[in-house]
Amino acid sequence: MENEAMNASTITAACEPVMATRLSRWWAGTTNAMRSQSFWLTIAVMMMVTLGIGWLDFITGFEVTLFVFYGIPIFLAVWWTGTRAGLFIAVLSGVVWWLANMTTNPYETQLGYAWALVNRLVYLCVVVFAVTALRNKQEADEARILMLEERRQLEKDIVSVSEHEQQRIGQDLHDGICQQLAAIGCAARVLAEDLQAQGVQAAHDASLIEGSLQQVVMEARNLARGIFPVHVDRSGLAAALADLGKMMSRLTGIPIVVNDCVDVPLDAPEVSMHLYRIAQEAVANAVKHSGATEVQVTMKLEDEMLELRVEDNGKGMPNISRTRGEGMGLRTMHYRAQALQAVLGIEPRTLGGTMVSCRVKLKDLKELKHLNDHEEN
Incomplete structure (x- = not known):
């Protein structure tokens, strides 16, 4: 009863x-x-x-x-x-x-x-x-x-247009300028080999030009990946975060440690992009403003709760900056978290520095995907 x-x-x-x-x-x-x-x-x-x-x-x-x-x-x-x-x-x-x-x-x-x-x-x-x-x-x-x-x-439209524009610029940079520079590098290598075969002293200069072009091509490709990581798709967020750490470490000289990030299948590409951009902005802020000597990026899944965390050992952020979000980057991070129905936290670490966390339920991500599909239809 x-x-x-x-x-x-x-x-x-x-x-x-x-x-x-x-x-x-x-x-x-x-x-x-x-x-x-x-x-x-x-x-x-x-x-x-x-x-x-x-x-x-x-x-x-x-x-x-x-x-x-x-x-x-x-x-x-x-x-x-x-x-x-x-x-x-x-x-x-x-x-x-x-x-x-x-x-x-x-x-x-x-x-x-x-x-x-x-x-x-x-x-x-x-x-x-x-x-x-x-x-x-x-x-x-x-x-x-x-x-x-x-x-x-x-x-949402502004962010979408920005993403599409970054995608276009990144693809044009990767498929256009990078390919042209690579072709020029090949021509410089052929020229260096011809000059070396003829015993001309200028062969060494041609080899230096080839090496410089290869370095420029590498930096341009890294820049294209930073503007639009083309591999951020349904199951590539973890790989994109790893590449982000390697690229930022090369560009800044500051160790960006990407811990073993869980590979979570996300059906909506815009969800992966929002999380990637939050991590990218948090890493950029840590490198530019905190004076950190190391930055750690972690993504884990516990009890259907996905958490992305970026921590640094820098000088931290003022309370007014954390609460108001006066910078464009912080406002964009808050908007992206809101678009995911996630909770964005910017808190000081116990041992010094700042921790940026973004926590979202997988259930909310699935509901968001259904809502976006309904709006598109």
């Missing part, structure tokens, strides 16, 4: 949010449908409802009053049409109440009955203005939510 009671309570608790959602959708659909109708149609419907309440009020008499129910058509008139309609129905409700209880009211004089009517009209007008304030707040909230959604979509 106890198990049956527990199961029943569980089913009831699970059904309540569903019922509330359905009721909310029904009310929103009804409101939109009624607001699209003409002013006088809504007025006519509310008049009929008011007259029906008045008829019931007449049958029950003054002792069992139905006055509170006159607020229903007033509420609907204000909510669906506006304040003018609500005031009209309020006055009509007062008149209907007057007529419905004229023969059964206990007042000894007409003046007392009239004063009761005035009191009720004031109450009904208060209802009108209260519902008007509620409607104005609801419309203001909807406008604010719409503005936030448009802002979020704009930020």
Whole structure:
């Protein structure tokens, strides 16, 4: 019996949010449908409802009053049409109440009955203005939510355009300039071999030019990978982070230690890109601003929680910078974490330095992918 009671309570608790959602959708659909109708149609419907309440009020008499129910058509008139309609129905409700209880009211004089009517009209007008304030707040909230959604979509579009532009520049740099430099290097090598075969002293200079070109090609390819890591895909985030550490170590001379990162299959490429960019920005900040002599990058998965962590042994960040995120890089990191429904943390380490962590549930990433697929379709 106890198990049956527990199961029943569980089913009831699970059904309540569903019922509330359905009721909310029904009310929103009804409101939109009624607001699209003409002013006088809504007025006519509310008049009929008011007259029906008045008829019931007449049958029950003054002792069992139905006055509170006159607020229903007033509420609907204000909510669906506006304040003018609500005031009209309020006055009509007062008149209907007057007529419905004229023969059964206990007042000894007409003046007392009239004063009761005035009191009720004031109450009904208060209802009108209260519902008007509620409607104005609801419309203001909807406008604010719409503005936030448009802002979020704009930020998403800006980041998307930035990613596509970086992809184009990175691919052009890798496929265009790098290939041309490699071809020039090959030509320099052939020239050096020809000059060396002829015994010309300039062969050594040609060899130096070839070596310089090879170095430039390597740096250009590293730059192209930094602008757009083409291998960040469904299962390549760990490899991309490892390459990031090697590239930044070569460019800066500071050891970037990438620990054994778990290889998590992520269905959405934009998820991998967001995580990669967060790590890239955190590493860049540690190298540029913290004075660190070592940076560690870690990515682990525990209990369906994916955590990306970048730690340095530098001088740390001021509290105002961590909380406000005044730099463009920090703001971009916060936006990318928000886009992933992740929690971004920037905290001081116990032994000195700064730790940047991004924690996200795999369940949220799957829901995000379904949402993005739905928006694209």
